[in-house]
Structures are given as structure tokens and as C-alpha cells.
Amino acid sequence: MALKLFGLAMSTNTTRAMICLHEKEVDFEFVPVNVFSGEHKQTPFLSKNPFGLIPVLEDGDLTLFESRAITTYVAEKFKETGPDLIRHNDTKEAALVKVWTEVESQNYDPAVSPIIYEYFVAPFQGKEPNQSVIDTNIEKLKNVLDVYEAKLSSTKYLAGDFYSLADLSHVSETHYFMQTPCASLINDRPHVKAWWEDISSRPAFNKVVEGMTFGQK
Known part of the structure; x- marks a missing residue:
């Protein structure tokens, strides 16, 4: 079935x-x-x-x-x-996948989701985007992406040199985010940009x- x-x-x-x-x-x-x-x-x-x-x-x-x-x-x-995607044969790598999946859930998502909502969902519902909400969360996202830029300067993906759930969890939201006027937050960070271009080009x-x-x- x-x-x-x-x-x-x-x-x-x-x-x-x-x-x-x-x-x-x-x-x-x-x-x-x-x-x-x-x-x-x-x-x-x-x-x-x-x-x-x-x-x-x-x-x-x-x-x-x-x-x-x-x-x-x-x-x-x-x-x-x-x-x-979970590195089930390597306990340390599996732990790092869990860490960075939590980072997405607890740090990236809470900053990027409100931005996506204001640029996509609000107009879809006939509302004007709330610039104050956008600005507040841009500042939060900058801090998160600074951490990502530093991490991705030493490894190809977030949990290491392997694609995992930690990276996959970011794809859907980042796809929409890159269609907003805020896309420069990723494009201006070379390691984050390279990471995004990689994970968004996968056949899945x-x-x-x-x-x-x-x-x-």
C-alpha cells in the first residue's frame, strides 16, 4: 500500500x-x-x-x-x-543533523516565516504587508544567516560535508524567501548563497x- x-x-x-x-x-x-x-x-x-x-x-x-x-x-x-538523510551509521554525524534541524525549527523558521507571510500570504488574502513585521524579522534573520555563513565556510552543508534533513528542512521556505525583496540577505553571503544554489538544484x-x-x- x-x-x-x-x-x-x-x-x-x-x-x-x-x-x-x-x-x-x-x-x-x-x-x-x-x-x-x-x-x-x-x-x-x-x-x-x-x-x-x-x-x-x-x-x-x-x-x-x-x-x-x-x-x-x-x-x-x-x-x-x-x-x-539522518546519517544512521555515524552517531556523531546523526547528532549534528539533529542539532541543525533544530536550528532550522527554532531559529531560521521563526525569522523567515513571518517575512514570507507578509510578502505572499497577506496579499493573497487582500491585505497590505506589514513592513514593521518584515523589518523586525529581517534583523533576526541576519543574525541567523551570519551563523550559517560561518558554519558553511568550513563544511559544504550545515551538519557536515553531506546533504541531510538539516538542509532539506530549509528548502521550501527559502524558495519563497528568495522571491522577496529580502533575497540579498542570502545572496550577499557567498557560502550561504552557494549552499542554497546547491540544495535548491536537487531533482527531488x-x-x-x-x-x-x-x-x-
Whole structure:
């Protein structure tokens, strides 16, 4: 039985899970969830995720939500195919993958998500971007990217000289961020820019990028 992924093609969290599934060469069925009509807040979907958020992964009798938990599960279950995204044969490397995946979740995401919201989601909802929110989070993101620039000056990827979940977790949000007027924050940091050009050129991401367009339901 193929895995089922419930979500929205333009969603950063959904595409995070999709990229991982493609990296691991896993057959899965994508089940669109119409968040515009509130389908994710209705009883059928709430039985899969009581918080009413996408994505959700179903693997037989197992139901998972939270995109980073989904990617970890996929990387572990299918560790024999595709790239080793969790470094399961090296305890130290695996620990570093977890560290930098947490960095993405706790430092990068909280700074970049509000910027993406103001430039993409707010206009999509007929609102004007809040420049104050953008400016505040640009300052936060600068500090995070300064750390990344230093780290990536010594290793090709965040956890070491290997592509992992730590890098994969950044792809969806950074894709949108690079379409904002703030893209210079990455382009002006040569090691971060080289890293981004590398991770965004992978075939797994190219399989989902066409659906990442605000304005298409």
C-alpha cells in the first residue's frame, strides 16, 4: 500500500514532506486538502490531525502530522534507499543533523516565516504587508544567516560535508524567501548563497517546485 500525504502543493510544510519522500524514492499518493474552504478544520481531517494543520502522512494504520516528524520517519523507514538523510551509521554525524534541524525549527523558521507571510500570504488574502513585521524579522534573520555563513565556510552543508534533513528542512521556505525583496540577505553571503544554489538544484525539489505558486488553488 502506497503512503498517502494530505496537504497543499503550495504549502512549505507540505512540500518539506514531499521533498523528503522524493529524495527517498518513495511511491506515495498526494491527497489535496482544500484549506481555502476550511477542509482542514472539518471533522474528517481533524480525525487525522486534531490541530487542523497540514500535512498529514498515512502509512497503513500509522497517521503522522508535523512535517519535521514526517521527514524523520520517512528518512528512518527508507534509510536503505536514496541519500542517507539522518546519517544512521555515524552517531556523531546523526547528532549534528539533529542539532541543525533544530536550528532550522527554532531559529531560521521563526525569522523567515513571518517575512514570507507578509510578502505572499497577506496579499493573497487582500491585505497590505506589514513592513514593521518584515523589518523586525529581517534583523533576526541576519543574525541567523551570519551563523550559517560561518558554519558553511568550513563544511559544504550545515551538519557536515553531506546533504541531510538539516538542509532539506530549509528548502521550501527559502524558495519563497528568495522571491522577496529580502533575497540579498542570502545572496550577499557567498557560502550561504552557494549552499542554497546547491540544495535548491536537487531533482527531488524540482519535482515539487511547480506547485509552489501562491494564487493557484
